[in-house]
Amino acid sequence: MRIESSSEKSFLEQVFTKTGFSSADSELLADTLTDADLRGISSHGIQRLAWYLNMVKEGTIVPQNKVKVLKETPTSLFVDANQNMGQIASAFAMRKLIEKTKKSVVSIAVIRNSNHFGTAGYYSRMAAKAGLIGVSNTNTRPLVVPTNATEAFLGSNAFAFTFPAEPHPFVFDGATSVVSSGKIQVLDKNKKDIPGEWAVDKDRKIVKNAKAAEDILSTAAFTPRQKGGGVLTLGGLFENNSNYKGMGNSLVVELLTGILAQGSISADTSVGKHDFSQFFLTIDPSFFGDLDVLRKNATDMFNRIRHLDHTPGTEIKIPGDREYKNYAENTKNGVTIDDQTAKDLARVGGELGVEVPKEL
Amino acid sequence: MRIESSSEKSFLEQVFTKTGFSSADSELLADTLTDADLRGISSHGIQRLAWYLNMVKEGTIVPQNKVKVLKETPTSLFVDANQNMGQIASAFAMRKLIEKTKKSVVSIAVIRNSNHFGTAGYYSRMAAKAGLIGVSNTNTRPLVVPTNATEAFLGSNAFAFTFPAEPHPFVFDGATSVVSSGKIQVLDKNKKDIPGEWAVDKDRKIVKNAKAAEDILSTAAFTPRQKGGGVLTLGGLFENNSNYKGMGNSLVVELLTGILAQGSISADTSVGKHDFSQFFLTIDPSFFGDLDVLRKNATDMFNRIRHLDHTPGTEIKIPGDREYKNYAENTKNGVTIDDQTAKDLARVGGELGVEVPKEL
Numbered sequence: 001m002r003i004e005s006s007s008e009k010s011f012l013e014q015v016f017t018k019t020g021f022s023s024a025d026s027e028l029l030a031d032t033l034t035d036a037d038l039r040g041i042s043s044h045g046i047q048r049l050a051w052y053l054n055m056v057k058e059g060t061i062v063p064q065n066k067v068k069v070l071k072e073t074p075t076s077l078f079v080d081a082n083q084n085m086g087q088i089a090s091a092f093a094m095r096k097l098i099e100k101t102k103k104s105v106v107s108i109a110v111i112r113n114s115n116h117f118g119t120a121g122y123y124s125r126m127a128a129k130a131g132l133i134g135v136s137n138t139n140t141r142p143l144v145v146p147t148n149a150t151e152a153f154l155g156s157n158a159f160a161f162t163f164p165a166e167p168h169p170f171v172f173d174g175a176t177s178v179v180s181s182g183k184i185q186v187l188d189k190n191k192k193d194i195p196g197e198w199a200v201d202k203d204r205k206i207v208k209n210a211k212a213a214e215d216i217l218s219t220a221a222f223t224p225r226q227k228g229g230g231v232l233t234l235g236g237l238f239e240n241n242s243n244y245k246g247m248g249n250s251l252v253v254e255l256l257t258g259i260l261a262q263g264s265i266s267a268d269t270s271v272g273k274h275d276f277s278q279f280f281l282t283i284d285p286s287f288f289g290d291l292d293v294l295r296k297n298a299t300d301m302f303n304r305i306r307h308l309d310h311t312p313g314t315e316i317k318i319p320g321d322r323e324y325k326n327y328a329e330n331t332k333n334g335v336t337i338d339d340q341t342a343k344d345l346a347r348v349g350g351e352l353g354v355e356v357p358k359e360l
Numbered sequence: 361m362r363i364e365s366s367s368e369k370s371f372l373e374q375v376f377t378k379t380g381f382s383s384a385d386s387e388l389l390a391d392t393l394t395d396a397d398l399r400g401i402s403s404h405g406i407q408r409l410a411w412y413l414n415m416v417k418e419g420t421i422v423p424q425n426k427v428k429v430l431k432e433t434p435t436s437l438f439v440d441a442n443q444n445m446g447q448i449a450s451a452f453a454m455r456k457l458i459e460k461t462k463k464s465v466v467s468i469a470v471i472r473n474s475n476h477f478g479t480a481g482y483y484s485r486m487a488a489k490a491g492l493i494g495v496s497n498t499n500t501r502p503l504v505v506p507t508n509a510t511e512a513f514l515g516s517n518a519f520a521f522t523f524p525a526e527p528h529p530f531v532f533d534g535a536t537s538v539v540s541s542g543k544i545q546v547l548d549k550n551k552k553d554i555p556g557e558w559a560v561d562k563d564r565k566i567v568k569n570a571k572a573a574e575d576i577l578s579t580a581a582f583t584p585r586q587k588g589g590g591v592l593t594l595g596g597l598f599e600n601n602s603n604y605k606g607m608g609n610s611l612v613v614e615l616l617t618g619i620l621a622q623g624s625i626s627a628d629t630s631v632g633k634h635d636f637s638q639f640f641l642t643i644d645p646s647f648f649g650d651l652d653v654l655r656k657n658a659t660d661m662f663n664r665i666r667h668l669d670h671t672p673g674t675e676i677k678i679p680g681d682r683e684y685k686n687y688a689e690n691t692k693n694g695v696t697i698d699d700q701t702a703k704d705l706a707r708v709g710g711e712l713g714v715e716v717p718k719e720l
Contacts, residue, residue, distance in 0.1 A: 071647065071648075073464075073465055073647070074464075075435055075464050075465050075466050076465040076466060076647050078647070078648055104433075104434075104435050104464075105433055105435050105436040105468070106435050106436060106466050106467065106468045106641075107466065108465070108466050108643060110648055133615075133616075146665055146668060146676055147676060147677070148670045148671055148674035148675065148676050149665075149668040149669065149670045149676055150668075150669045150670055150671060151668055151669050153664070153665060153668055154665075161608075161612050163615045163619075170611065170615065172608035172609075172611065172612060174602075174605060174608075176605075178595070178601060178602050178605075179602060195600045196598060196600035196601040196602070197601055198601075203671070204671050228669070234594055234595050234602060234605050234606065235538070235594050235595065235596070235606075236595070236596060236601055238556060239674075240555045240556035241538060241556040241557055241558075241596055242534075242538050242539060242556070242594060244677070244679070245532075245534060245536075245538075245594050246594065247679075248521075248532035248534075248679045249532075249609070251530065251532065251678075251679065252521050252532060254661070255493075255523045255530065255658060256493075259523075259654060259657050259658050259661065260645060260648045260649070260654065261648065262648070262649050262653070262654070262657065265657075265661050267661075267664070281466075281641075283468060285620060287431065287433070287436050287438070288431075288438055288470050288620045288621065288622070289620070289622050293622070294619060294620065294622070297619050297622065298615060298619050301614070301619065301625050301627075304513070304627070305506055305509075305513060305514075308506060308509040308510075308511055308513055309509065309510045309511050309588070310508045310509045310510055311508055311510060311563070311564050314508035314599075315508065316506055316507060316508050316509055317507070317604070318611075319604070319607075319608045319611065
C-alpha cells in the first residue's frame with residue numbers, strides 16, 4: 001500500500017517522542033526515515049522502526065542522552081554520540097562542518113559511541129544544499145568476507161559523496177560491498193532469489209537463495225558466532241577481478257570510522273558495546289572556481305555520460321538519478337509500505353497510543 | 361635482467377637533467393620511477409621513460425616550466441603545474457599539505473595543467489611518513505566504459521589512501537577501474553591472455569586477448585576516435601553486481617580532479633591540451649587520539665584479517681603487503697627490466713650521451 005509522506009513523518013515523530021526522544025530529535029529522526037522512503041531506499045525507511053525501538057528497549061540506544069563535543073578546532077570536530085541514535089550526532093556534526101568549511105575551505109568530523117545513522121547520503125546532501133562537497137561514512141555490523149576469506153569480518157561500510165549539479169546534485173550513496181544486507185533482506189521477504197553474485201557460504205560458493213544468505217548474515221552480524229560466508233566485496237568472487245579493491249574501499253572507511261574514533265571495528269560490533277563510528281568531510285568547491293561554473297561543468301559531464309552509446313534496452317544513470325526520480329514520484333503518490341511493516345506499525349501505534357496513518 | 365636500483369636512479373637522474381629538468385626535479389623524477397620499480401609496479405617504472413621523453417619532444421611536457429601557486433590558505437592550495445611533469449607539482453603540493461595539516465588537522469590541494477604523476481601512492485606515502493593520513497587522486501586518459509555503455513569515457517582514475525601501521529603503512533593504491541591499462545600492456549608484451557573480466561569490445565563482450573584489448577584502449581586513450589569498448593568499472597560486466605559503484609568511484613575522482621581544477625575531464629584528454637588534474641588530502645589522526653594507539657589498533661585489525669579462515673591455497677593480503685615485500689626483495693636483488701625496456705634505455709643513453717647501467 002501507499003501512504004502520504006506527511007502522514008508517515010507525523011506518525012514517526014509522535015512515536016519517537018513517546019519513546020523518550022526530545023521533540024527536535026524526534027522531528028529529525030522522522031525526517032531521515034521518511035526521506036529514505038521518498039527516495040525509494042525502503043531498506044532504510046520506516047521498515048526499520050521496530051528494529052530501532054527494539055534497540056531502545058535493549059538499552060543499545062538511549063534516547064535521553066545528549067551529544068557531547070569532545071574536541072573542536074576551526075577545521076575539525078570529535079563528537080561523542082553518547083549511545084543515542086546515529087542520526088542525531090551526525091546531523092549535529094554536519095551542521096557544524098558546513099559552518100566551518102564556509103570559513104576554512106575544508107573540515108572533518110569523527111563520531112564515536114554511535115548507532116546506525118540511516119542513509120549516509122542524508123548528511124552529504126546537507127552539504128550539497130549548502131553548495132559544498134560532502135562525504136559521509138559509517139562502519140556497520142560484520143557482514144563482508146575479505147578477498148579469499150571464508151568468514152565475515154568487514155562492515156558493509158557506507159560511503160556517500162555529493163557534488164553540486166543540476167537538476168540534482170551528484171549523490172553516490174551506498175555500501176562499499178557489492179550490496180548492503182538490506183537488499184538481501186528485501187529479497188528474502190519477497191521470497192525471491194538473489195539476481196547477482198552477492199553472497200557466499202563457508203566455502204566461498206555463491207548463495208542464490210536469499211533466505212540462506214540472510215541466515216548467514218544475521219548470524220555474523222548479531223551474534224559472536226559465525227556460519228562462515230557473507231557478502232562479497234565490490235569486484236565479486238575472484239582476486240583476478242580485483243575484488244581486493246572492494247576490500248580496500250571497505251578498509252578505508254573502517255580506518256576513518258572505528259579506528260580513528262577508537263570505537264569498535266565492524267568485526268567487534270556483534271559483541272559488547274555494539275557501537276558504530278562515523279566520519280564526515282566537507283569541502284568548499286568555490287575556493288577553486290566560481291560555483292556556478294563548477295556546477296555547470298559537472299552537469300555537462302553527467303549529460304554526456306547519460307547519452308553515451310550503450311547496449312540496447314539499457315540506460316546509463318548517474319548516481320542520484322534514481323533517487324531523485326523516486327523522490328518526485330513518491331512525493332506525489334505516497335511512499336510504499338509492505339504488509340509486514342504495516343502490521344508492525346499498527347502494533348507500535350497500539351502500544352504507544354499513537355494513531356496510525358489512515359491508509360493503513 | 362635485474363639492475364641495482366641505485367644504478368637505475370643515477371641513470372634516470374642524468375637523463376632527466378640532459379632533457380632540461382632542473383637538478384632537484386631530475387632527482388625527484390628518478391626517485392618516483394625507481395620507487396615504482398622497487399615496489400614491483402613496473403608499469404609505472406623505468407619502462408615509462410621513453411614515453412615521458414616523447415611527450416617532452418611533442419611539447420606536452422615542458423621541463424623548464426616552474427610550478428605556480430594560484431591560491432593558498434592555511435588549509436588549502438590551488439597549484440598550476442604549468443605543463444611540467446605531474447610528479448613535480450604533486451610532490452610540491454604534498455610537502456605543503458604536510459606542513460599545513462600539522463597545524464590545521466586537515467588540508468587539501470588541487471593541481472591543474474598537469475601531466476601523468478607516476479604512482480598515486482608515492483604522494484600518500486609522503487603523508488604516512490609524517491604520521492598523517494594521505495589521499496592522492498588523478499584523472500587519466502579515457503579508458504573506462506560506464507555501466508551499460510559501449511564506449512570509453514571515464515578515466516581509470518587513480519585513488520591512493522595511506523594510514524599509519526606496522527610493519528608498514530596501509531597503502532591502498534590503484535586504478536578505480538578493474539585494472540589500469542598498464543596491466544593489459546604488460547600482458548600484451550608477454551603475449552598472455554587476460555585472466556579475468558577486465559575489458560570489453562564495442563558490444564560489451566569480454567575481450568580475453570590482450571593485444572585486442574590494447575588496440576581498443578590505445579585508440580580511445582590517444583586519439584579522438586573510438587573503436588568502442590574499454591576497461592570495465594570495478595564490479596565488472598553487470599549492473600546486477602553493482603558495477604555502477606565502480607563507476608561512482610571513478611566519478612568521485614573525476615569531480616575532485618578535472619572538474620574542481622577546471623581542466624580537462626578524462627574524456628577530453630585525448631584531444632587538445634592533454635592536461636591531467638590531481639587532488640590531495642591529508643588528515644592528522646593525532647587530533648583524535650594518540651598516534652601510537654591508533655597505529656597499534658590499525659595494525660591489530662590488519663593482523664586479524666591476515667589470519668581469517670580462507671580458501672585453501674590462497675592468502676589474505678592487506679593493501680601494501682605485496683609492495684613492501686617487493687621493495688625489500690628488489691632493494692637486495694635489483695629491479696627487473698624487460699628486454700624491450702633495456703633496448704629503449706640503450707637508445708636513450710646513446711642519444712643523450714648518458715652511460716647506461718653496467719648490467720644492461
